[in-house]
Each structure stands twice: as C-alpha cells, then as structure tokens.
Amino acid sequence: MIPAAPIFVWSHLDSRAREHLCAATHGERLHFANKFAPAPGDVAAFRDAEICFGNVPAEWLGCAPRLRWMQLESVGFDYYRKLDRTRLAPGFVLTNLHGQFARPAAETALAGLLALQRGLDELIPAQRDRRWICLDVRPRMRLLHGCRAIVLGAGTIGLRLRDLLRAFECHVDVFARHSSEATVPTAAALDALLPECDVIACCLPSTPETCGFFDAARLGRLPPHALFVNVGRGSVVDERALVACLQHGRIGGAMIDVSYDELIPSDHPLWTCPRTILTQHTGGGYADELLDKARTFTLNLARYRRGEPLANVVNVARGY
Amino acid sequence: MIPAAPIFVWSHLDSRAREHLCAATHGERLHFANKFAPAPGDVAAFRDAEICFGNVPAEWLGCAPRLRWMQLESVGFDYYRKLDRTRLAPGFVLTNLHGQFARPAAETALAGLLALQRGLDELIPAQRDRRWICLDVRPRMRLLHGCRAIVLGAGTIGLRLRDLLRAFECHVDVFARHSSEATVPTAAALDALLPECDVIACCLPSTPETCGFFDAARLGRLPPHALFVNVGRGSVVDERALVACLQHGRIGGAMIDVSYDELIPSDHPLWTCPRTILTQHTGGGYADELLDKARTFTLNLARYRRGEPLANVVNVARGY
Numbered sequence: 001m002i003p004a005a006p007i008f009v010w011s012h013l014d015s016r017a018r019e020h021l022c023a024a025t026h027g028e029r030l031h032f033a034n035k036f037a038p039a040p041g042d043v044a045a046f047r048d049a050e051i052c053f054g055n056v057p058a059e060w061l062g063c064a065p066r067l068r069w070m071q072l073e074s075v076g077f078d079y080y081r082k083l084d085r086t087r088l089a090p091g092f093v094l095t096n097l098h099g100q101f102a103r104p105a106a107e108t109a110l111a112g113l114l115a116l117q118r119g120l121d122e123l124i125p126a127q128r129d130r131r132w133i134c135l136d137v138r139p140r141m142r143l144l145h146g147c148r149a150i151v152l153g154a155g156t157i158g159l160r161l162r163d164l165l166r167a168f169e170c171h172v173d174v175f176a177r178h179s180s181e182a183t184v185p186t187a188a189a190l191d192a193l194l195p196e197c198d199v200i201a202c203c204l205p206s207t208p209e210t211c212g213f214f215d216a217a218r219l220g221r222l223p224p225h226a227l228f229v230n231v232g233r234g235s236v237v238d239e240r241a242l243v244a245c246l247q248h249g250r251i252g253g254a255m256i257d258v259s260y261d262e263l264i265p266s267d268h269p270l271w272t273c274p275r276t277i278l279t280q281h282t283g284g285g286y287a288d289e290l291l292d293k294a295r296t297f298t299l300n301l302a303r304y305r306r307g308e309p310l311a312n313v314v315n316v317a318r319g320y
Numbered sequence: 321m322i323p324a325a326p327i328f329v330w331s332h333l334d335s336r337a338r339e340h341l342c343a344a345t346h347g348e349r350l351h352f353a354n355k356f357a358p359a360p361g362d363v364a365a366f367r368d369a370e371i372c373f374g375n376v377p378a379e380w381l382g383c384a385p386r387l388r389w390m391q392l393e394s395v396g397f398d399y400y401r402k403l404d405r406t407r408l409a410p411g412f413v414l415t416n417l418h419g420q421f422a423r424p425a426a427e428t429a430l431a432g433l434l435a436l437q438r439g440l441d442e443l444i445p446a447q448r449d450r451r452w453i454c455l456d457v458r459p460r461m462r463l464l465h466g467c468r469a470i471v472l473g474a475g476t477i478g479l480r481l482r483d484l485l486r487a488f489e490c491h492v493d494v495f496a497r498h499s500s501e502a503t504v505p506t507a508a509a510l511d512a513l514l515p516e517c518d519v520i521a522c523c524l525p526s527t528p529e530t531c532g533f534f535d536a537a538r539l540g541r542l543p544p545h546a547l548f549v550n551v552g553r554g555s556v557v558d559e560r561a562l563v564a565c566l567q568h569g570r571i572g573g574a575m576i577d578v579s580y581d582e583l584i585p586s587d588h589p590l591w592t593c594p595r596t597i598l599t600q601h602t603g604g605g606y607a608d609e610l611l612d613k614a615r616t617f618t619l620n621l622a623r624y625r626r627g628e629p630l631a632n633v634v635n636v637a638r639g640y
Contacts, residue, residue, distance in 0.1 A: 014459070103465045104438075107488070111434035115444075118424075118431040119602055124444045127598050130591045132583035134600040139334070141605030145423045167487030168427070263452035271450045278447050280454040282439055285461030 005031040008046045010054030011073040011297070012036070017290040024298035051304070053297045055079070062087045069304060071297045072096045075284075076233065077314050078206040097296055098312040101284035102156035105231045105257070108283035109161050109201055112255025116227055117142040121253070121277055144168045147198035150190070152214070153232060154179035158203035161231075170199070194221035199229065206233035216241035225252040231283045234259040239270070246273035257283040325349040328366045330374030331393040331617070332356070337610040344618035371624070373617045375399070382407045389624060391617045392416045395604075396553065397634050398526040417616055418632040421604035422476035425551045425577070428603035429481050429521055432575025436547055437462040441573070441597055464488045469519035470510070472534070473552060474499035478523035481551075490519070514541035519549065526553035536561035545572040551603045554579040559590075566593035577603035 007030045013021065021030075031045040035054065046052065046060055052070040058080055061067070068089055075097050085092070115121055119137045126133045147170045151158045154176035162172045162181075175190045176182035184190050194200070200222060204210045214237040222228070228251055230237055239260050245251045253275030262281050264270055270278060300310050327350045333341065341350075351365040355374065366372065366380055372390040378400055381387070388409055395417050405412070435441055439457045446453045467490045471478045474496035482501075485492045495510045496502035504510050514520070520542060524530045534557040542548070548571055550557060559580050565571045573595030582601050584590055590598060620630050 103463055104461065107434060107464055108438045111431070111438040111440055114427060114431035115435055115440055118428045118599070119605075120431055120435055120440065120597065120599070121444065123599050123602065124435075124441065124597060125448060126600075127591060128445060128448075130586045132600060134583070134602055137600070138602045138605035138609075141424065141602055141607070141609075143423055143606045144427055164487060167484060263454070266450045271447060277440065277444060279438070279440070279443055280446075280452060280457070282443065282454055282458045282461055285439075285458035286463045287461070289458075289461075 004048035005029040005045060006050040007031070007301075008049035008052045008054075008056075009033065010035050010042075010046075010052060010056050011293060012054075012290065013294060014290045017294040020291055021294045021298060024294075025301065028301075051301070058083070065089060067092060069093045069095070069300075069310065071300055072314075073293050075099075075101055076205060077316060078233075080316055081208075083316055093310055094314050094316060095300055095310050095312045096314050097293060098314075099156040100289075100292055100296065102160040104286045104289070105157045105203075105283040106160035106164055108257055108279055109157075109203075109229050109231045109255065110164050112229060112257075112277045112279060113199060113201075113227060114144055115277055116253045116255060116275060117144050121275060144170065144199075146170065148196055149173070149199035149201060150175060150184065150193060150197045151201045151203055152176075152190075152236075153203035153205070154181040155203060155205065157231060158201075161201055161203060165199070191218065191221060194218060195223060197222065197226055199227050201229035202232040202236050204232040204236045206235045210236045212236070212238055214238065216244075219245050219251065222251050224250060227252050228254040229256075230254070230259075231257045234262070243269045243273055246276055249274070253277075255279065257281055324368035325351040325365065326370040327351070327621075328369035328372045328374075328376075329353065330355050330362075330366075330372060330376050331613060332374075332610065333614060334610045337614040340611055341614045341618060344614075345621065348621075371621070378403070385409060387412060389413045389415070389620075389630065391620055392634075393613050395419075395421055396525060397636060398553075400636055403636055413630055414634050414636060415620055415630050415632045416634050417613060418634075419476040420609075420612055420616065422480040424606045424609075425477045425523070425603040426480035426484055428577055428599055429477075429523075429549050429551045429575065430484050432549060432577075432597045432599060433519060433521075433547060434464055435597055436573045436575060436595060437464050441595060464490065464519075466490065467518035468516055469493070469521060470495060470504065470513060470517045471521045471523055472496075472510075472556075473523035473525070474501040475523060475525065477551060478521075481521055481523060485519070485521075511538065511541060514538060515543060517542065517546055519547050521549040522552040522556050524552040524556045526555045530556045532556070532558055534558065539565050539571065542571050544570060547572050548574040549576075550574075550579075551577045554582070563589045563593060566596055569594070573597075575599065577601055 007028055009030050009032045033042040047064055050066055050068050054073050061083055077096055119141050122137050145168050149165050149170045149172045151162050152175045154174050159181060162174055165172045173183045174181055175184040216238050219241050246254055255277045257279045258281055303310055327348055329350050329352045353362040367384055370386050370388050374393050381403055397416055439461050442457050465488050469485050469490045469492045471482050471494045474494050482492045482494055493503045494501050495504040536558050539561050566574055575597045577599045578601055623630055
C-alpha cells in the first residue's frame with residue numbers, strides 16, 4: 001500500500017509551474033489531483049493530507065482532521081467564510097495569494113478605462129466590419145488625463161490602480177474604512193464625492209460588509225459621464241441597478257471584470273449594455289500566473305518546514 | 321461691396337471653438353469657410369487674406385501674395401513641404417499645433433498596448449457574440465509591467481508615451497538622432513536593441529528622412545512576441561512588410577493609428593490582420609480638441625497683433 005502523501009495538490013498548474021513545484025519539493029510526498037477531472041482516490045488522499053495547495057470544495061474541509069495548512073490559489077476566500085473551525089485541526093491556517101493579482105488586475109482596469117476613453121469599444125467592432133468611423137468617433141474621444149477618480153478599497157489592487165491613475169495625472173481618492181492609505185474614510189464622505197467623479201473603480205473584496213455596498217442610490221449619485229469599473233467582486237455592486245444605469249445612459253460606461261454569475265449567462269443583459277466592456281474575470285491573468293502560484297506555495301512550504309510563521313495568513317472570521 | 325477680411329478661417333470648428341474664436345477676435349474681420357462644403361467666394365477671400373487659420377489645399381498658397389501667416393490645425397505639415405517660397409509674401413510664417421496631441425496620442429498608444437496585453441482584442445468581439453472565453457483567453461494574458469520598450473521619436477508624443485510606459489515600470493529607450501532625450505542616437509544602436517524589445521512604438525513624423533525607415537529588415541529583427549505601435553505616420557513603416565509579419569505571426573501584434581491610406585480601403589489586408597487594433601487616426605481626438613485649436617490660434621493672433629514672434633513656427637524646408 002502506498003503511504004499517504006502529506007501534501008495534496010489540487011491547484012491547476014501548467015508544465016512550468018509543475019516543474020517548479022516538483023523541483024522545489026524534492027523529497028516530499030505529493031498527491032496530484034486534477035480538479036477539472038477528479039479521480040476516485042482524491043477525497044481519501046485529501047482526508048489524510050497535512051497540507052493542501054489549491055481551493056478544494058468547502059465541504060471537504062469538514063472531514064480533514066489532519067489538515068494543518070491550506071494554501072489557496074486565489075486572493076479571495078469568501079467561499080470558505082462559513083468554515084466550522086471545530087471540525088478542523090487546532091491551529092489550522094489558511095493562506096492566500098495576497099498581492100499576486102495587483103498588477104494584472106490594475107492593468108485590466110486601465111485597459112478598460114483607456115479603451116472607453118479612446119473609443120476602442122467602438123473601433124474594435126467597427127474593424128471587424130471594415131467600417132471607417134474616424135470622423136464619427138473622434139468627437140467622442142476623451143482623455144484619462146486629469147480625471148477625478150475614486151478607488152474603492154485600499155488592497156494591493158486598489159493601491160496599484162491608484163498609482164497608475166496618478167501617472168495619467170488623475171486626481172485619485174481612495175475609499176477605505178481601515179487603511180492609512182484612505183483619503184475617504186467614511187461612506188458619507190464617499191457619497192459627497194460621487195457627484196464630482198469621472199471614474200469610480202471598485203477593488204473591494206466580497207465580505208458581508210461589502211455585499212451590495214455600491215447600491216442604486218450610490219450609482220444614482222454619479223454624473224452621467226462617469227465610468228464604473230469593477231475589478232473587485234460582483235457582489236459589491238447592485239448589478240440590476242448598474243444594468244439599468246447603463247441601458248438608460250445614466251452613467252457613461254463600464255468596465256466589468258467580475259459579476260454575480262461567472263460565467264455570465266448568454267441571455268444576461270450585461271452582454272449588450274452600451275459602452276460596456278466585459279473582461280470575463282480574466283483580470284488576474286498573466287504569463288507567469290500559475291508559476292507564481294506554485295512559487296508562493298513552495299516559499300510558504302519552506303517556512304512551514306522550518307516551523308516559521310507562514311506568509312499571507314487570512315482570518316476567515318474577520319474577512320482579511 | 322464688403323471689404324476683404326484679413327483673417328480666413330478654414331479650420332473645422334464646433335460651437336464652443338467658434339464661440340471662443342469670435343469672442344477672442346472681437347473687432348477683427350473674419351471670413352469663415354466650411355472646408356467640408358466650400359463656397360464659391362472662398363478662394364477669392366483666401367487670396368485677399370493676410371492670415372489663415374486652417375490647412376487649405378497646398379496649391380492655394382501659390383496665389384496668396386498677401387498671406388503673412390498660416391496657423392495649421394495640425395502638428396504635421398509634410399503636405400506643405402514643397403511650397404514655392406518665391407510665390408509667398410516675404411517673411412511668410414507657418415505655425416502648427418506643436419504638442420497638442422501628445423496626451424491623446426500617447427493615451428491611444430497605451431490603450432492599444434494594454435488592450436493587446438490584457439486580451440481586449442479577443443474579449444470585445446467575444447462580447448458581441450455573448451461567448452464566455454475566460455479560460456481560453458486567460459493563459460494568453462500578458463502584463464505591460466516590466467516590458468522593454470523602444471519609442472521612436474523624441475517629440476512631445478514620444479516623450480509623453482515614454483513617461484507613461486515608465487509608470488508601468490517598463491524599461492524605455494528613446495531613439496532620436498537630434499535630441500538630448502535620446503538614449504539610442506543611431507540607427508545601428510537601434511538595430512542592436514530590436515531583438516530584445518517587447519514593444520516598439522513609432523512616434524516619428526513624416527519627413528523625407530523617416531520615409532520607410534522601419535523597413536522589412538528592422539521588422540525582421542523583432543522577437544516573435546513584440547508589439548508594434550504606430551501613432552506617428554504611416555509612411556515611416558513598410559506597411560506591406562508589416563502586414564506580412566502580422567499575417568504570419570512573426571510579431572506578436574500591432575496597434576495602428578496611422579496608415580498609408582486614410583481611410584483604409586475596405587479590401588485592405590490590415591483590417592483582418594491577427595492581433596491588430598486599428599484606431600483609424602483618432603489618436604489625436606479629445607473633448608477639447610477643436611477648442612484648443614482655436615485657443616492656439618487666438619493666442620498666436622494676439623502675439624501677431626503685438627508684433628511679437630509667433631509660437632510653434634515650423635521650418636518647412638528643414639522639416640521641424
């Protein structure tokens with residue numbers, strides 16, 4: 001009988017990431033599962049594991065008494081919020097990929113904003129139809145330069161986006177309740193600023209506190225040319241109200257990476273909202289994405305083996 | 321008989337620009353022509369004018385003996401390169417819009433680059449078809465962060481683009497032969513750098529020296545993932561060679577604002593080149609574009625009336 005492997009790998013890896021993982025865990029015993037095609041032995045292997053790399057189904061954690069540490073392959077961990085800690089090993093630790101998506105998500109936000117300001121939402125479809133629309137679209141072109149922007153959230157994505165917007169000489173405020181980076185520390189102060197803003201960029205995580213935070217009333221305070229960006233979580237915005245705003249031209253456009261439903265159903269009104277770019281939750285992607293996930297895990301594994309505190313521990317109950 | 325107006329206005333203006341012009345030229349006599357629908361008296365009015373605002377047909381300048389100053393509504397002036405100065409008034413001065421398009425053109429270049437790196441060239445068409453392609457496109461996502469970029473040209477567009485690329489922590493070189501901003505001062509040094517670059521951005525004007533400068537040999541030195549940007553002039557690049565590179569995947573993609581033919585004919589191969597975004601010479605557009613053109617003219621007019629040197633005088637013979 002093959003002895004149980006202490007490390008259960010559920011994370012999706014490409015060849016480079018897998019090579020790194022194997023090289024950096026030489027001498028360790030690993031069970032590799034394919035989360036897109038689970039094998040019959042995976043659940044049993046997970047039950048015996050001490051360490052897990054990857055986001056297993058939340059219900060599995062109720063029957064993993066030996067599990068001491070799980071390294072998520074995501075930044076978000078809302079999915080594990082309702083963990084019953086009484087069924088987990090004492091001292092169980094959850095770590096995430098804190099910071100990994102700051103650059104790609106901020107660049108996707110900028111890509112969407114610049115695409116809207118510079119007319120790519122019209123020019124790219126026109127290209128497919130070989131339509132020359134220069135004189136038609138040029139009077140609608142706008143600059144990002146000098147825009148007044150509000151970033152919701154002072155996490156790594158929000159702060160990276162703030163810095164990039166400042167390079168375009170935007171005036172950027174940051175809304176956050178518990179951050180020294182915040183320039184707008186209360187919802188009341190935010191509401192007072194909304195009528196003056198050109199760009200509002202949501203970089204908030206999904207927590208009970210953020211759920212529905214950007215509601216119809218807040219959307220209603222935006223000026224009619226404002227661009228709404230969401231690279232945080234779909235649950236933060238009242239999506240039905242957002243769709244109505246876009247459909248009726250009450251805001252200037254939107255760049256949406258995250259939505260309530262992912263994938264977005266084919267009959268969903270978001271697909272056809274005017275001046276709206278859907279990036280389909282690709283905001284975190286980049287060439288070394290899977291390799292960097294594996295690197296984060298192996299760096300933390302080295303700490304674990306030395307008995308040192310792990311990096312990027314999240315507090316499920318508190319939400320960060 | 322109406323006395324001849326000394327100021328001939330051929331520039332296309334919107335209502336805000338026209339209001340500004342009228343308010344700032346109170347007491348002056350102006351002849352307004354509509355360049356999109358010329359009237360029979362326009363040529364005669366031009367012949368009597370001392371000042372012209374707007375890019376009249378080059379051949380008109382051969383029969384305007386009183387014309388002392390023409391304010392172009394463009395930065396480029398290649399179209400007037402073959403002026404016969406013996407047929408112009410002594411001391412005739414040509415001024416352009418130096419610097420006006422730096423921000424919009426650099427933002428369009430960034431919009432195109434980020435769109436290619438962040439997959440918008442695939443995501444925007446997929447949206448029209450309501451196709452969820454996240455898992456397909458995400459592994460192809462790239463970051464602008466950290467790219468090695470070469471900007472061709474140290475004019476205002478090139479330097480603005482350099483600064484914005486640096487905000488994304490790109491390593492940026494500037495190729496120019498006669499500029500203290502250049503880090504690459506010779507064609508030989510440029511050729512040595514091309515195989516290492518991720519982004520090559522042409523911001524060169526059209527001059528006899530730049531015509532065909534980025535030829536098939538230089539395109540051939542680029543690595544297969546390199547992105548080619550042109551917000552300068554179409555004549556700078558060998559367009560036939562560029563199309564072949566794109567069609568055969570010998571470079572990674574392109575963002576083309578300027579081309580040999582504008583408008584691009586519907587049977588032109590550029591329309592369907594893979595990983596190519598055509599922005600249809602909208603790169604200079606922004607909300608205050610026409611107003612700023614009128615402001616440049618009225619500021620220069622005030623200098624003219626005070627007998628002061630004009631701003632943004634161009635030397636047609638020398639090319640700058």
